[in-house]
Amino acid sequence: MNYHAYYPIDVVNGPGTRCTLFVSGCEHRCRGCYNAATWNPHNGLPFTPQLEERILQDLADTDIPRQGLSLSGGDPLYPANLSAVFSLVKRVKQELPDKDIWCWTGYRLGQLTKQQQRVLSFIDVLIDGPFVEPLKDPRLVWRGSQNQRVVPIAAWLAANHRVDTQSIG
Amino acid sequence: MPEHVIKRDGQTIPFNIHRIETAIVKAMGSVQCHQTHLLPLLCTDIERELSGHQPCDIDTIQQVVEAALIRHRLVDVARSYIAYRRTRDIERERRSKLNDDIVGLISRRNSALLNENANKDSYVIPTQRDLLAGIVARHIAKTQLLPQDVVQAHEHGDIHYHDLDYAPFFPMFNCMLVDLEGMLTQGFRMGNAEIEPPKSITTAAHVTAQIIAQVASHIYGGTTIDRIDEILAPYVTASFHKHLTTAEQWNIADVNAYAMQQTERECFDAFQALEYEVNTLHTSNGQTPFVTFGFGLGQGWQERLIQKAILKVRLAGLGRNRKTAVFPKLVLAIKEGLNRSTNDPNYDIKQLALQCASQRMYPDILNYDQVVLATGSFKTPMGCRSFLDNRQQNSEHPHAGRNNLGVVSINLPRIALLAEQDSARFFALLHQRLALCFSALMSRVDRLKGVKARVAPILYMEGACGIRLKADDDIFQLFHDGRATVSLGYIGLHETANALFGREPHIYDCEHKQRFAIAVVETLKQATDQWRQKTDLGFSLYSTPSESLCARFCELDTKEFGVIPGVTDKGYYTNSFHLDVEKKVTPYDKILFEKPYPRIASGGFICYGEFPNLQHNLKALEDVWDFSYRHVPYYGTNTPIDECFRCGFQGEFNCTAKGFCCPACANHDPQSISVTRRVCGYLGAPNARPFNAGKQEEVKRRVKHLATPL
Numbered sequence: 001m002n003y004h005a006y007y008p009i010d011v012v013n014g015p016g017t018r019c020t021l022f023v024s025g026c027e028h029r030c031r032g033c034y035n036a037a038t039w040n041p042h043n044g045l046p047f048t049p050q051l052e053e054r055i056l057q058d059l060a061d062t063d064i065p066r067q068g069l070s071l072s073g074g075d076p077l078y079p080a081n082l083s084a085v086f087s088l089v090k091r092v093k094q095e096l097p098d099k100d101i102w103c104w105t106g107y108r109l110g111q112l113t114k115q116q117q118r119v120l121s122f123i124d125v126l127i128d129g130p131f132v133e134p135l136k137d138p139r140l141v142w143r144g145s146q147n148q149r150v151v152p153i154a155a156w157l158a159a160n161h162r163v164d165t166q167s168i169g
Numbered sequence: 170m171p172e173h174v175i176k177r178d179g180q181t182i183p184f185n186i187h188r189i190e191t192a193i194v195k196a197m198g199s200v201q202c203h204q205t206h207l208l209p210l211l212c213t214d215i216e217r218e219l220s221g222h223q224p225c226d227i228d229t230i231q232q233v234v235e236a237a238l239i240r241h242r243l244v245d246v247a248r249s250y251i252a253y254r255r256t257r258d259i260e261r262e263r264r265s266k267l268n269d270d271i272v273g274l275i276s277r278r279n280s281a282l283l284n285e286n287a288n289k290d291s292y293v294i295p296t297q298r299d300l301l302a303g304i305v306a307r308h309i310a311k312t313q314l315l316p317q318d319v320v321q322a323h324e325h326g327d328i329h330y331h332d333l334d335y336a337p338f339f340p341m342f343n344c345m346l347v348d349l350e351g352m353l354t355q356g357f358r359m360g361n362a363e364i365e366p367p368k369s370i371t372t373a374a375h376v377t378a379q380i381i382a383q384v385a386s387h388i389y390g391g392t393t394i395d396r397i398d399e400i401l402a403p404y405v406t407a408s409f410h411k412h413l414t415t416a417e418q419w420n421i422a423d424v425n426a427y428a429m430q431q432t433e434r435e436c437f438d439a440f441q442a443l444e445y446e447v448n449t450l451h452t453s454n455g456q457t458p459f460v461t462f463g464f465g466l467g468q469g470w471q472e473r474l475i476q477k478a479i480l481k482v483r484l485a486g487l488g489r490n491r492k493t494a495v496f497p498k499l500v501l502a503i504k505e506g507l508n509r510s511t512n513d514p515n516y517d518i519k520q521l522a523l524q525c526a527s528q529r530m531y532p533d534i535l536n537y538d539q540v541v542l543a544t545g546s547f548k549t550p551m552g553c554r555s556f557l558d559n560r561q562q563n564s565e566h567p568h569a570g571r572n573n574l575g576v577v578s579i580n581l582p583r584i585a586l587l588a589e590q591d592s593a594r595f596f597a598l599l600h601q602r603l604a605l606c607f608s609a610l611m612s613r614v615d616r617l618k619g620v621k622a623r624v625a626p627i628l629y630m631e632g633a634c635g636i637r638l639k640a641d642d643d644i645f646q647l648f649h650d651g652r653a654t655v656s657l658g659y660i661g662l663h664e665t666a667n668a669l670f671g672r673e674p675h676i677y678d679c680e681h682k683q684r685f686a687i688a689v690v691e692t693l694k695q696a697t698d699q700w701r702q703k704t705d706l707g708f709s710l711y712s713t714p715s716e717s718l719c720a721r722f723c724e725l726d727t728k729e730f731g732v733i734p735g736v737t738d739k740g741y742y743t744n745s746f747h748l749d750v751e752k753k754v755t756p757y758d759k760i761l762f763e764k765p766y767p768r769i770a771s772g773g774f775i776c777y778g779e780f781p782n783l784q785h786n787l788k789a790l791e792d793v794w795d796f797s798y799r800h801v802p803y804y805g806t807n808t809p810i811d812e813c814f815r816c817g818f819q820g821e822f823n824c825t826a827k828g829f830c831c832p833a834c835a836n837h838d839p840q841s842i843s844v845t846r847r848v849c850g851y852l853g854a855p856n857a858r859p860f861n862a863g864k865q866e867e868v869k870r871r872v873k874h875l876a877t878p879l
Contacts, residue, residue: 009755011789012781064757064796067788138833139818141785 001025001084002044004037004074006051008058009066014102014125014142016067019058023047023071023085025078028106032133034144038074047084052091059092059099068100068124077105077116089122100124102142106131109151110160126151170216173224177261181224186212189234196250202243211237270304290456299455303334310338314616319609326725327602329578329718330609331658335389335454336575337616340624340644342653344390344459344552345572348635350400352380357631359383369411370432370475373404374439378446384633385450385458387625388572391498391552395568398464398475405471408432433474440478441485447496448487457496459851463535463549465502465522468514476501476518480525480532490814492843495852499525499532500549503798507537523787523794528819530810530845530852533775534794539802543767543774550803553851554775555711560651570635571652574617574706577609578658578713580722581689582742585668586730592669592685596692603657603696610655614706620644651707656772657697658713660722661742662686663749664735672735677752677762690746690769697772709772712745716848719744720863739870741863746770747777750871756780756793764800776801777847779871780808782820805847807871812843824869829855 002024010020025041037043059066069092076085089101102125105116109128112120120126127143127150135145142150171184190212197205218233219225231254238247273279274297290296311320314337315330323330335341353373356365359380367373377394385392394400412428412435421427452458464476479499487494501522508515522532540547545559548568555573579602588595622629622638629638634647647653666682676682690710697708719741727737743749746766748759756778767774776797783790783806790806797804809821811829818833822844829844830837845852846868855868 009757011783011786015786016788017792065792138820 001047001081003047004044013070018070020070023074026075028130030131070102072104082115086119093122171219171225175226196246199249200245267308296455306338307333331576332389340620343573343575346393346395347633348570352632369408370404371439374443382450383627386453391459393461393551395463395549397462398467398472402471436474436478441482460497462497463500480521483529493529493845501532502535504537527784533805536798543802544771555773574653574655575613576656576658582661582664585665649705654707654709656709656711658711660713660715662746663743667735694769710770711773712770741867760800775803777805814841
């Protein structure tokens, strides 16, 4: 996986003070996308074990406490990104269980593949759906257009038994 | 014959009879008089007459010439000569700076004067009267009151003698902490009325507004009420008892609940009225008074009620559109064990304050422990950032009623440019300039000597300054022995380092430049310490906010040294020790960068961070506040709180050629938008009243301190 940018301190993408990773690679190509340079999966820099380490360290920082990790892009659930993203979110949840993970995707929550659903189980909040320019509204919080939703995953999973919990390793 | 002539501008030149002869010939020509043969006689006559005047001035010469012409029966020539002199006099008057400034004001030509202070609406008549008084006061101060070397250094831009439009022409001082407690508890006289101690929070708040209006008309800087929650708490109690009595009289079932509910409502209403009054006041200085309320340390239910009222009133906004109030500036004290952490008794107040700051920019915060570390004791700044020290620590009221006598700022980048990359030379020049600053500051102080209390009864006789003098008492006793501060200011530390060591690397990334910058501020501090010892005055080092100065110094230096990258190329100089507004760092990094300075420049400081809209992320704002608590004493958060009254958008407007423009609906009608930016320590509304060009440029270049990818 390539990444476009990493912000060790971010207050715009999700609640509290966060670490935010913008990954490369997105197939939605929404008109009016604010980050079109991230569509090409080969853009940006390779996501290395060193960067993963750095993110874990930043999240564990006590001097400037972080509430959690935000994954944006690009699309963190872009098929080619799934293995790297899966290992990152799994590690964060195992090593720093009190940090929350927010993830922005252009896919619809009800239409995720099995592979994408594996990632979902480590995510606290998913903002889903493509950016639809005619529905753009700057007054919205955490999202750009009215069709997009901010979904707390635990509650959603409880209400929709779509994920076979046995299959999550 | 006289040897010298004193010209109108004060210059002395050698006497030359041919000049007079030429003038008479012209006068003869204009009335077709051909008696030029009389000229030698006339000249001898005039020379003899003038020999009694050594040296003589222009008026004497003119009178003697006129008399001589009339004696020789050249009445028409005399008339023409007089008319010619008169035309010249008017011409000369027109060319004079004073006249030019006055005409510039009336014709609205002088934009530097009109936009100098974003808090002054230069269209309205009382403000124009104030500006006119300012022009005259400045002129007379420069020509008659100040030492000429100080005037030259000011004109030339080596130093800046602040507030020349008020002092030294008027014996006024800068800013103060009003002894509101003393005035309310002991009563006072204002205008034709005797004011007794108030018996309710409504009256107390109203009287406070009256006091502010009076005080602000007698000083030129900010009016601060320190610990307003604690001072006004007894009047909340008084209101409660009043409502309790009513409840008992009317046999209300739960008297306490009734009285409490009524008191809460009254307290909110009282502070709302106070906020409206402050924002509608127009002092004799032609502006809304620069008012600051410090609050937050009170722990009783009355103080808490006031704290909540102040914040809720600010959140509610002013008027139909709920616009952000620009005044008073709100400064909340944060203290561990009181309101800082989750389990603290007043933690709810901090949460409310975070909400308020995210929507209304204020309050700024004073981190209790850091303020004590930097200045020796806790207090709210006078005006936006001027801090008292702890000299009166044994007094029962160590701060109330004390004040600042004014500021003279030093142009540091100029000295660095003159030093031509030589630090040793820089410090040598700096010491020369400091001697000049001392004499300039002493001229401020000396103007207040021998002044009687009757010039400002509210300050000196009715208690605002904490001590009540008799009408003919000398006011200076309130200022000496370090009771008042008098401040050396400085500007452009960033550009100073660039001028000496080159633009790259940036000071943020260069320890050498940082060490140098700290050494400069320490040198200034040592100077003020020495002046303290030499006099019995509270000299202090003040980090100048420089609303108009940021452009003035830079402009003058550009004229003298040209456009120098990293120094004069931006059109403004960076505020005091602040990090260059264009440098992209996190607010955390900025706090650490600025951390060393408040302790050195303990007479005046503030640190800021530029944030995106945080109305939906108060936790992030709280994280920064909490971090600042461990590092800097006084912290303000700048966040976009613009509002569109048409579509309801809240956030940051775009700065376009049409003016400020709503990003959601493109509305740019000044009547239906609210745009708020911080100019110096205070807020301003740049769509209603433009900033000066340098400040506008600086505001445009500010980067958000939360957009730095790795």
